[in-house]
Amino acid sequence: MPFNSLKYFLFLPIVYLAFYFIGQRVRWVVLLAASLLFYAALNVPYLLIVLMLVAITTYTFGILLDRAKTTKARRTMLWSGIAANIFILIIMKYLPALSKGIIGLSKLFSFNTQTQPIRALVAIGVSYYIFQAISYLADVYLEIIKPERHIGYFALYLAFFPKLLQGPIERAGGLIPQLKARYEFNYNNMRLGILMCAWGLFKKIVIADRLGLYVNAVYNNVHVFSGLSLLLATYAYAFQIYMDFSGYTDMALGSALLFNINLTQNFNSPYTATSVADFWRRWHISFSRWIFDYIFKPLQMQWRDRRNWGTAAALIVTFFVSGIWHGASCGFVIWGLLHGLYLACSVFYRPYQKKLHKTLRIEKTWFLRAWQIFVTFNLVCFAWVFFRAENLADAFYIITNIFNYIKGARLEFLLSQGEDELVILAIVVFIYWIISATIKRCDFASFIKLSIYMKCLIVYAFIATILILAKFKHTDFIYFNF
Amino acid sequence: MELQNKVNQIFRKVFDDGDINITPETTANDIDGWDSLSHVNLIVAIETKFKIRFSQKELLTFKNVGDLLKSINSKITV
Incomplete structure (x- = not known):
């Protein structure tokens, strides 16, 4: 759902009203549900799966990284988490270019191949929230932040709809405390x-x-x-x-x-x-x-x-x-x-x-x-x-x-x-x-x-x-x- | 205090400013010309002077001169 569509100008006030009238404890649920709905409106079902996969993987590696006792184990967890995220990014964004390159190379060496390049996947938003996920793991590793224990807030940190499709790329230390803060109506x-x-x-x-x-x-x-x-x-x-x-x-x-x-x-x-x-x-x-x-x-x-x-x-x-x-x-x-x-x-x-x-x-x-x-x-x-x-x-x-x-x-x-x-x-x-x-x-x-x-x-x-x-x-x- | 004076001399030399007086609270914003490019010269100068080596993690988490001094102190007293 792009910001310059009529749908968004109906969506935003409805989400705000639901957020305003519901109790503080479940406000994150409204924002997360709205964010998933916002993403689903792109009519590309696998994008939701990718988002959830990135959220669960990064959340898990964040916890494991914090629990690791030795520097070596912490480093292993950090790099495993980053590798998982980069792997998803490559699959979503760079596979068609890579397959085209490989087919081109095989033709250069005159291998007989009938393979067609892989079709491009829709990857709107993916590179933005994967960069957020990597920054989260790095910040946990550097002990700049503590890992987030609440998977709902963590998923919302990645998925929050105003910045989901095109950023800004937010740091967990800046955004998660704001998502958890008690909401008071502010006229300004x-x-x-x-x-x-x-x-x-x-x-x-x-x-x-x-x-x-x-x-x-x-x-x-x-x-x-x-x-x-x-x-x-x-x-x-x-x-x-x-x-x-x-x-x-x-x-x-x-x-x-x-x-x-x-x-x-x-x-x-x-x-x-x-x-x-x-x-x-x-x-x-x-x-x-x-x-x-x-x-x-x-x-x-x-x-x-x-x-x-x-x-x-x-x-x-x-x-x-x-x-x-x-x-x-x-x-x-x-x-x-x-x-x-x-x-x-x-x-x-x-x-x-x-x-x-x-x-x-x-x-x-x-x-x-x-x-x-x-x-x-x-x-x-x-x-x-x-x-x-x-x-x-x-x-x-x-x-x-x-x-x-x-x-x-x-x-x-x-x-x-x-x-x-x-x-x-x-x-x-x-x-x-x-x-x-x-x-x-x-x-x-x-x-x-x-x-x-x-x-x-x-x-x-x-x-x-x-x-x-x-x-x-x-x-x-x-x-x-x- | 002696360590702070020694590090202060390095700051004056790297930033070419004889008036610099660092404190543990000093940050990059307080010193004219302390950007990412001069930072690397500062770090190498300190490492050479004290014959120490900072870890990547230390280098990425220093917030002020106090953090830097603490790290140098822990390495030269080992």
Whole structure:
């Protein structure tokens, strides 16, 4: 059941009312049942089995890990639990790619094979809750948290519906105590939650889906375009994916807030980052923290004797995994490796860069900051090309033709949806900018403090914008596929 | 206290700042430039100075300088 469907807007208030009127002791049952129902609404029955399997396996290994007496036994339990989770993830997400690879190899060595590649399984949400399960086992092993004894709360930690399909990837230490806390009606949370849901929906159906029309017009048929069209479509994609994913996250955070639960904010103005490292502190924060804590840090420490080279290698491996996590395709892997490479290079040049800025006395100047934002944004967009392009050939065509203006700056794609649509896009972006500036970069608490007239004006303008300007043709959230 | 002074010297050298004065409560947020990249230099410098080796688990669970000092102390007094 996607957040941008009518069903969800009936489902959410019903779940809230059931949660509100039932006794505190069984509130977790309402949330767990609602989460399973939410997952079942995808009409893929085996997904429920996978979720339960991950929950039971991880719960059991967590308990066994805690009971283990020796360091060796604890380590065995940790790695067995992680292996079980990764095995499930491979079966669900990577089996078709693996089978295709094996068939390709056997053909290369001219083995006669008639085998067809395995069909892809629907794996919505799986990589998110498996990452949560792995972080839980690691945190129990590191004694950061105690293992959860109540299987109901543990299953709810993995399955809680606002973050089930696309994250945020939550830590057990942050979420389980909130799920167990006594619920008291909180007017501010209710108001903020509804506002965040509306704001997220606006970002998705008014902005992201509209930008998507232009991006698709170019990226689905790249060879017709060159120069400025490719550049603008790539920039448009950067904002489409941001609006899409941050819109989803706002709706997830808003939905959870109705139940007094604070989920992790995944975004913090990522395109104002002044370096790629800074970008990863602002983009998909719950995911970047995960890969930083559970892949990068252990590898960096393992290879610490090699100093900068060890750190650089750890960064490349970490972002290679990040690419694979998004899907078993060359585009995602190159996207991940590019980010790994950007960061690995910065390990070596950063000290010299700092010294240079100090010598030139431009450390805290606005133009250095503006330049750094510009460079970072373009580096990120360069990587987005591989992330979005239909295949590698398209990606290389875009890269090699983005500065090719011989064919002329053909911008027909901007008119591919009609002149009116272009005007609407401009209006929509303007409204987004106004509202965004008013609520100070999505700080909804400051919105609540505005005068009643200002609030009414914004809310009515907002509703009118959604009703008049939204793209009501249903499209999936981009991060649904990961 | 003597151990804290010795570790403080290492901090000053790694972060190139003669004004650093660590306490057991000091965290990465309190020292300018203490990020994941300089952290690895700090750890290697401490290991070399005291001829000790931290375990992965210790390295992943240090919350502040106090944890670091405790771990060094337990290794050099063995």
